[in-house]
Amino acid sequence: MDPFYFTAAELTFLKHHGLAAKDVYNGGSLQARDYVPKAEAAGKFLVYVKDKCPRKHNIKTTSGHCPQCSPSVLAFGRRQHTEGFIFVAHSKSAGATRVSVTENMEIRAKTINVNDPGKRTDWVILFSANCDEMGLMEKAVHRDLAQYSLKGNYLDDSDPANNDLFKCEPDEAITIVKNLLEKMA
Numbered sequence: 001m002d003p004f005y006f007t008a009a010e011l012t013f014l015k016h017h018g019l020a021a022k023d024v025y026n027g028g029s030l031q032a033r034d035y036v037p038k039a040e041a042a043g044k045f046l047v048y049v050k051d052k053c054p055r056k057h058n059i060k061t062t063s064g065h066c067p068q069c070s071p072s073v074l075a076f077g078r079r080q081h082t083e084g085f086i087f088v089a090h091s092k093s094a095g096a097t098r099v100s101v102t103e104n105m106e107i108r109a110k111t112i113n114v115n116d117p118g119k120r121t122d123w124v125i126l127f128s129a130n131c132d133e134m135g136l137m138e139k140a141v142h143r144d145l146a147q148y149s150l151k152g153n154y155l156d157d158s159d160p161a162n163n164d165l166f167k168c169e170p171d172e173a174i175t176i177v178k179n180l181l182e183k184m185a
């Protein structure tokens with residue numbers, strides 16, 4: 001988007017968060033239901049909108065929040081578009097396959113049997129691949145694996161937010177991930 005649109009305060013705000021004018025989709029006079037899919041298709045999570053927030057800010061996230069009033073909303077949006085790795089791991093004792101993303105595969109591989117909420121120590125990483133937009137990738141793969149989701153069913157799981165475990169053969173998860181990587185490339 002043309003930097004001309006932005007006030008000095010907006011440009012300073014963007015720069016402070018490692019963003020630039022080009023990272024903002026121009027929503028023009030569109031309503032949210034119209035600009036959200038367009039911005040997402042353009043790979044952007046910030047939109048310049050005509051409806052200002054109560055404090056008169058013009059930039060909104062695609063989730064409808066004002067990043068200038070609540071900068072913490074930027075972390076989630078950025079994660080959607082961060083480069084990282086998707087991996088598939090299997091635990092025989094859990095009888096489960098884990099499909100998740102990480103920014104640092106090396107560290108994740110070292111800690112996968114240390115930080116497991118179910119206290120499993122037999123996770124084996126069977127597949128990993130680089131992906132450009134790891135958050136979007138994670139969303140897509142979890143959607144394709146939804147029928148196998150173990151969300152809320154994990155044995156002695158102390159982490160209710162855990163949503164990356166699936167009751168399926170690792171080979172099937174790997175095939176799904178490979179297909180999505182091809183589609184999203």
Ligand SMILES: [Zn+2]
Pocket residue numbers: 053054055056057066067068069070
């Ligand atoms: Zn605001």
